[in-house]
Amino acid sequence: MTKPSDTLYLYSDTANIMFFKPTPTTGQPLYLQLMQQIRHATETGVLQAGDQLPGIRTLAEELVVSPNTVAKAYCELEHDGVLELKQGSGAFVCANRRARSLAEQLPLARRRIRDLIERLRDDGLFDEEIRRAFEAELLYSAKIVKKR
Amino acid sequence: MTNEPVILTHCLTKSYGAAEAVRALNLSVERNRITAFLGRNGAGKSTTIKMLLGMIRPTSGSGTLLGNQITDAEENRELRKRVAYVAEDKPLYGYMTVEQTIRFARSFYPDWRSDVEKKLLHDYELPLRRKVKALSKGMRTKLALLLAFARRPDLLILDEPSEGLDPVGIELLLQTLVVQAADGVSVFFSSHQIAEVERVADSVCILEKGCLLVDASLDHLRQSYRRIDLVLPTLVGEGEFLIPGVQRIQADGFHMSVFATNNAEAVVERAHGLNAISVEVSPVGLRDIFLETVREN
Numbered sequence: 001m002t003k004p005s006d007t008l009y010l011y012s013d014t015a016n017i018m019f020f021k022p023t024p025t026t027g028q029p030l031y032l033q034l035m036q037q038i039r040h041a042t043e044t045g046v047l048q049a050g051d052q053l054p055g056i057r058t059l060a061e062e063l064v065v066s067p068n069t070v071a072k073a074y075c076e077l078e079h080d081g082v083l084e085l086k087q088g089s090g091a092f093v094c095a096n097r098r099a100r101s102l103a104e105q106l107p108l109a110r111r112r113i114r115d116l117i118e119r120l121r122d123d124g125l126f127d128e129e130i131r132r133a134f135e136a137e138l139l140y141s142a143k144i145v146k147k148r
Numbered sequence: 149m150t151n152e153p154v155i156l157t158h159c160l161t162k163s164y165g166a167a168e169a170v171r172a173l174n175l176s177v178e179r180n181r182i183t184a185f186l187g188r189n190g191a192g193k194s195t196t197i198k199m200l201l202g203m204i205r206p207t208s209g210s211g212t213l214l215g216n217q218i219t220d221a222e223e224n225r226e227l228r229k230r231v232a233y234v235a236e237d238k239p240l241y242g243y244m245t246v247e248q249t250i251r252f253a254r255s256f257y258p259d260w261r262s263d264v265e266k267k268l269l270h271d272y273e274l275p276l277r278r279k280v281k282a283l284s285k286g287m288r289t290k291l292a293l294l295l296a297f298a299r300r301p302d303l304l305i306l307d308e309p310s311e312g313l314d315p316v317g318i319e320l321l322l323q324t325l326v327v328q329a330a331d332g333v334s335v336f337f338s339s340h341q342i343a344e345v346e347r348v349a350d351s352v353c354i355l356e357k358g359c360l361l362v363d364a365s366l367d368h369l370r371q372s373y374r375r376i377d378l379v380l381p382t383l384v385g386e387g388e389f390l391i392p393g394v395q396r397i398q399a400d401g402f403h404m405s406v407f408a409t410n411n412a413e414a415v416v417e418r419a420h421g422l423n424a425i426s427v428e429v430s431p432v433g434l435r436d437i438f439l440e441t442v443r444e445n
Contacts, residue, residue, distance in 0.1 A: 024346035027374065027431020029367035057330035064322050066182045066350045067330040072367075132428035136376075139413050139429055 017046050021063050030065055034073040042082055042093055043106060049095035053083070154179050154303050154334045155200060157211035162195050162204065162358075169195040171358040172209065177336055177351075182329050184345040185338040186438060187355035193338040194236050196355070197307050201233055214302055229259075232301035236308050236338075238292035242281030246274050246291055250298075259300040268294045271320055285312035297324055304328060306337035310344055322348050342435045352434065354441050361441045366434070373437060374412035378404045378419050379426040388422065391415060396440075407432070407440070 022033040041047040053059070056074065060067040074091050077083040083091045120130050155177035162170040170192040177183045187193045198204045200213055202224040214230055216223035240249060250269075254260045269276070272290040275283075283291065289312045296304060309325075310318050318341075326348055329335055339345050345352060346366070354362035372393075379402055386397045389404070393411030397404065402425075406415050412429060419427045432440075 024343075025433045025435075027370050029370045031367065057327060060326045060330050061323055064319065064326060064347060066326060066348050068181060068350050129428070132430060136416055136427045136429045139416050 017041055019059065019063055022065060022069075030069045031072040031076065034063075034065075034069065035077055038073065038077060039080075039082055047093045049093050051093045053091040053093070055090055151179065152215060153177055154214055155211070155336060157196075157200075157209065159209035160196070160199060160206050160211050161208045162192075162199060163207045168358050170199070170206075173355075173358070173360055175211075175353065175360060176363070177334070177353075179334050180329070180332065181350040182325065182335045182337075182348055183351045183353065184349035185336060185353050185355065186340065186342070186345060187338070188340060188442060191355045192358040193355055194307055195358075197233075197305060197338060201228075201231070201305070230302040232296040232299045232304050234292050234296045234306045234309055236311070238288050238311075240280045240288065240292060243279065245277050245279050246283070247276040249280060249291060250295070253295045254298070257299050261298055261300055265294065265298040268297055268324065271324075272317075286314060286317055289313055290317065293321060293324070297328060300331075301333060304333050304335045304337075306335070308339060309337055310339065310341055318344055342438060346434045354438060356442050362437065369434065369437060370431065372408075372410045372412070373432040374408050374415075375430050375432050376406045376408065376412060376415045376419070377426075377428040377430070378406065378424050380404060380419070380422055380424050382422075384422055389415060389418060391418065 019034075019037060022030040024030065026033075038047065038053070047053075053074070054062065056067050056070045059070045063070075074083060074085060078085050078091075081094055084094050085091050117130060121127075125133075153176045155175055157173050157175040160170060160173040160175070161168065173192075173196060175196070185193055185196075195204065199206050200211060200218055202218050202221075205219065211218045213227050216227040218224065241252075244252065250265065254262075254265070268290075272287075272294060274287060274291060274294070280288065280291070289309070293306075293309060296306070310321055313321060322344060325335055325337070349366055351365050352362065352369070353360060381402070383402065384404070386399055386404075389397055389406050391408075391411055391414045394406055394408045394415065396407040399405075408415055416427055416429060
C-alpha cells in the first residue's frame with residue numbers, strides 16, 4: 001500500500017504540489033480537469049518556471065487514472081506553452097507571460113462572477129439553476145465564436 | 149510497434165441451441181489503452197472473452213488477438229505467451245499454499261517479474277503459508293490477480309477482476325492496472341462496476357444481450373453526451389430537434405428533454421431560436437448512459 005512516506009519519496013526531486021483526483025462523474029474529460037489543476041498551479045505561483053512535474057507513471061498511479069490521461073494533459077499543456085516536455089527527463093514548467101497576466105486578471109474575473117451570482121441569488125435562483133444556465137451560455141457562445 | 153488493434157473480431161457469434169449468447173460482435177480494441185467491457189450479468193462478456201482466448205469455439209465469425217487467429221490452435225498457443233488472463237471464477241488449486249501457487253505459476257513464464265511479485269505480495273497482504281482453499285474470496289481474487297500482474301504480457305485480459313474485493317482492494321487493483329498500462333501493457337477488463345470503470349478506462353464497450361451497443365472513448369462520452377432540458381413558450385413538435393447527434397427526445401407539454409450524443413450546442417441554439425424560457429444543459433454520466441443503453445434495448 002502507498003504510505004505517505006512513499007509519496008514524499010516519489011516527489012522528492014519533483015515539484016512538491018498536491019494533485020487532486022479528478023472527478024469522473026462530471027461532463028469534463030479527466031485530462032482537461034488535470035490540465036486545469038496544473039494551469040491553476042502555474043497561474044497562482046504554486047508551480048514556478050523550471051519546476052519539474054511528476055512522471056506520467058508516477059502521477060497516473062498517484063491519481064489512479066489511465067496514464068493516457070496524464071500523457072494527454074501534459075501534451076496539451078506543452079502545446080499551450082505551459083509545459084516543456086524533455087525526452088527522457090520529464091515535464092517542466094515554462095516561463096509564461098500569459099500565465100502571469102492571467103494571474104492578474106483572474107481575481108477580477110472572480111469578483112465579477114461573484115457579483116453576478118449574488119445578484120442571481122437575490123433574484124431567487126438556486127445555485128444549481130445558475131450553474132446550468134452558465135453551462136448552457138458557455139456552450140452557446142462557444143458555438144457563435146466558432147462561427148466567426 | 150504497430151497500430152493494429154490488440155483485439156479485433158468480425159461478426160463473432162456464439163449460440164447455445166436457439167439462444168445466442170454473443171451476436172455478430174465487431175469489436176476493435178486499441179493498443180496501449182485501458183478498455184472496459186461493460187454489461188449486465190449474462191450479457192455475454194465472459195463468453196466473448198473465452199472465445200477470444202480459444203477456450204470455446206465461436207459458432208460463426210472470426211477474430212484476432214495480437215494478430216493471431218483465435219480459432220487456430222497453433223497461433224493460439226503462441227498468443228498465450230503474450231496474453232495474461234484472470235478468469236471470472238479465479239480457478240486455483242485448493243490444496244496448494246499461496247507460496248506454492250506462486251512458485252508453480254512462476255515456473256511456466258519466462259516473463260515473470262520477481263520484483264512485481266514481491267511488491268504485490270506485500271501490498272495485497274497475502275498469507276504465504278495458507279492453503280488456497282482456506283483463503284477468503286477477496287484474497288483468492290488478489291492471488292489470481294498477482295499471478296497475472298507478475299508477468300510482462302502485451303495484453304492483459306481480466307474478467308470481473310474486482311469481484312469480492314473491498315474498497316481498499318479495488319483501489320489497489322486499479323492502481324496496479326494503471327501502472328501496468330504505463331509499462332505498455334494493453335488492458336481489457338470486464339466489469340459491471342461503473343465507478344471503477346469511470347476512473348481508469350480510456351475506452352468503454354457496452355455489451356447487452358450479446359450485442360455491442362456502445363464503443364467510445366470516455367473523453368468523448370464526457371465531452372459530448374448531454375441532456376438538454378428546455379421549457380418552451382409554445383408547443384413545439386419534436387421534429388424541431390431532430391438534429392444529427394440527438395438520440396432521444398421526451399416531450400411533456402412545454403417541457404422537453406433532449407438526449408444528445410453529440411452536437412449539444414446545435415440543440416441549445418435551436419432552443420434559443422425558439423425563444424426558450426429555460427435551457428439547462430447537464431452532462432450524462434456513464435451510469436446513466438449505461439442504464440439508457442440497456443433500457444432502450
